[in-house]
Amino acid sequence: MAFIDEAKFFVKAGDGGRGCVSFRREKFIPRGGPDGGDGGNGGSVYIEAVTRLHSLLDFKYRSHFIAKNGTHGMGKKMHGARGKDWTILVPVGSIVKDVETGEVLIDLVEEGDRYRVAQGGIGGRGNVRFATSTNRAPRIADKGRPGDERWLRIELKLIADVGLIGLPNAGKSTLLSNISAANPKVAPYPFTTLEPQLGVVHLDYGESCIVADIPGLIEGASEGIGLGHKFLRHVERTRILLHVIDGSGFEGNPLDQYRILEKELAQFNDELVDRKRLILLNKKDLLSDEELKAVQETFQAAGLETMAISAESGAGLDGLKDWLSEILLEEEV
Ligand SMILES: Nc1nc2c(ncn2[C@@H]2O[C@H](COP(=O)(O)OP(=O)(O)OP(=O)(O)O)[C@@H](O)[C@H]2O)c(=O)[nH]1
Numbered sequence: 001m002a003f004i005d006e007a008k009f010f011v012k013a014g015d016g017g018r019g020c021v022s023f024r025r026e027k028f029i030p031r032g033g034p035d036g037g038d039g040g041n042g043g044s045v046y047i048e049a050v051t052r053l054h055s056l057l058d059f060k061y062r063s064h065f066i067a068k069n070g071t072h073g074m075g076k077k078m079h080g081a082r083g084k085d086w087t088i089l090v091p092v093g094s095i096v097k098d099v100e101t102g103e104v105l106i107d108l109v110e111e112g113d114r115y116r117v118a119q120g121g122i123g124g125r126g127n128v129r130f131a132t133s134t135n136r137a138p139r140i141a142d143k144g145r146p147g148d149e150r151w152l153r154i155e156l157k158l159i160a161d162v163g164l165i166g167l168p169n170a171g172k173s174t175l176l177s178n179i180s181a182a183n184p185k186v187a188p189y190p191f192t193t194l195e196p197q198l199g200v201v202h203l204d205y206g207e208s209c210i211v212a213d214i215p216g217l218i219e220g221a222s223e224g225i226g227l228g229h230k231f232l233r234h235v236e237r238t239r240i241l242l243h244v245i246d247g248s249g250f251e252g253n254p255l256d257q258y259r260i261l262e263k264e265l266a267q268f269n270d271e272l273v274d275r276k277r278l279i280l281l282n283k284k285d286l287l288s289d290e291e292l293k294a295v296q297e298t299f300q301a302a303g304l305e306t307m308a309i310s311a312e313s314g315a316g317l318d319g320l321k322d323w324l325s326e327i328l329l330e331e332e333v
């Protein structure tokens with residue numbers, strides 16, 4: 001499932017420090033020569049890709065990245081200090097464009113890919129450098145050059161690892177909001193989610209995965225009924241499906257809800273039948289222990305793996321994350 005996350009930001013490299021005009025003044029040396037040092041170079045702004053980031057969230061909080069200016073040169077031939085560079089860390093898979101021209105500047109495909117997006121200004125030369133045989137006491141020095149500045153756009157195509165599927169009102173969005181920082185709309189009626197939503201779920205050992213919540217699916221979805229069909233193609237690329245079922249909403253055979261939806265998935269793309277999946281019996285808080293046990297046994301008897309959770313209260317969600325960690329790590333081997 002691919003989404004484009006994007007942000008606009010401004011980068012400014014540091015200006016070069018001014019060169020210094022100064023003359024040596026020492027006892028017993030009446031007319032010391034020039035000794036003004038050069039200004040330091042301004043810091044540059046870099047962009048570097050890291051795998052541990054998965055979103056452009058940081059750009060929501062900061063849109064200006066300004067590297068330090070070089071300091072001015074001083075007497076006694078002391079050069080100004082270099083301005084500190086600024087490195088902006090971004091997720092692997094980001095591309096950066098120049099806002100003005102629309103030109104793609106960089107495509108960050110691997111961890112450690114690093115590019116300079118604004119070059120620091122060169123420091124000005126101190127008066128020492130202007131001394132010649134005819135002008136031994138130059139009173140001139142360069143100003144530092146200004147650092148580059150420009151507006152950039154960053155775009156990131158996110159691929160979800162896990163897809164949440166289920167009938168409308170099953171609690172998919174509630175689940176996403178409880179396991180990630182995403183904030184999808186939740187409401188006690190069907191078809192609340194109109195557009196797919198993504199969330200990053202943090203797992204053990206610093207691992208994380210991206211979970212996609214899509215609008216609820218209904219019978220006939222594969223033929224275009226309801227909203228969900230439009231987004232089914234997105235779950236095609238996920239590695240794991242979490243089939244969320246409203247455990248409290250059974251009338252008749254608890255497997256019916258499950259089967260309706262699985263049939264739609266299979267009709268849409270029969271490869272989805274073999275996709276790793278877990279059935280989440282949600283809203284377990286609304287069931288008595290006996291009811292829950294009965295439902296779970298029905299699924300088990302059909303050879304299906306279930307986990308009972310309450311997306312709302314959070315019960316069972318640690319277990320769900322452990323399960324995800326295990327499967328995702330396993331799959332990477
Ligand atoms: N009691 C209880 N209510 C829950 C639980 N999880 C979700 N709900 C409620 O169920 C209703 C539907 O939740 P949503 O998360 O919007 O359901 P959804 O599956 O995203 O629905 P669509 O977007 O329409 O497909 C809301 O009123 C939630 O508060 C739960 O674990 N226990």
Ligand SMILES: [Mg+2]
Nearest residue numbers: 172173192193
């Ligand atoms: Mg929803």
